[in-house]
Amino acid sequence: MYPPNHTLSTPKGTVTIRPGVTGDAVQLSELRQEALRDNPTVYGSSYDFLENCTPEWALKVLSEDPQENCIFLAECDHELLGMTVIRRTHGHKVRHQANLFGVFVRPDWRGLGIVDGIFAACFEWARMREIVILKLGVVTTNPAAVKAYQRLGFNIFGTEPKGILSAGVYYDEYLMAKEM
Numbered sequence: 001m002y003p004p005n006h007t008l009s010t011p012k013g014t015v016t017i018r019p020g021v022t023g024d025a026v027q028l029s030e031l032r033q034e035a036l037r038d039n040p041t042v043y044g045s046s047y048d049f050l051e052n053c054t055p056e057w058a059l060k061v062l063s064e065d066p067q068e069n070c071i072f073l074a075e076c077d078h079e080l081l082g083m084t085v086i087r088r089t090h091g092h093k094v095r096h097q098a099n100l101f102g103v104f105v106r107p108d109w110r111g112l113g114i115v116d117g118i119f120a121a122c123f124e125w126a127r128m129r130e131i132v133i134l135k136l137g138v139v140t141t142n143p144a145a146v147k148a149y150q151r152l153g154f155n156i157f158g159t160e161p162k163g164i165l166s167a168g169v170y171y172d173e174y175l176m177a178k179e180m
Helices: 022-038 055-062 115-129 143-153
Strands: 006-010 013-021 069-076 081-089 095-103 131-140 153-168 168-177
Touching: 006 022, 006 115, 013 115, 022 055, 022 069, 022 081, 022 095, 055 069, 069 115, 081 115, 095 115, 115 131, 131 143, 131 153, 143 153
Parallel strands: 095 131
Antiparallel strands: 006 013, 013 069, 069 081, 081 095, 131 168, 153 168
């Protein structure tokens, strides 16, 4: 069971926030490739090796159990422009937690409240599953993302040294959490 679709009115048009479906696989793959290619320091997967960004990967992820995992997408006029994955933590003692990752909004759509809308859908998905802690990681060199996550109620609870290695450079990641 998924939360209902949400819509946002923006100066660029009406944006729909919704769960991904298998028919989104090709567009999701293209969006993910764009995210990895244009932002290599903020994701653990690599565009150069096509990690976690092929249509086959997208179809697999979009087909997973909706009680355990969901990709929320933002779209306008049938074009995907943003995404975030929420995944319940596995293990009997930690099922009250979920992780958010793969957050991306196309640059020309940033600053319009799309991340807030996607995260609102993730929060609702988590509440429906009695998840009480949400976690995410963000590179310390991305202050705009850190500020957005703090505005959405996430707090830094630690730093993972050298969490990302990109082009021979290590990047630390803030570990952030939000109690629901």
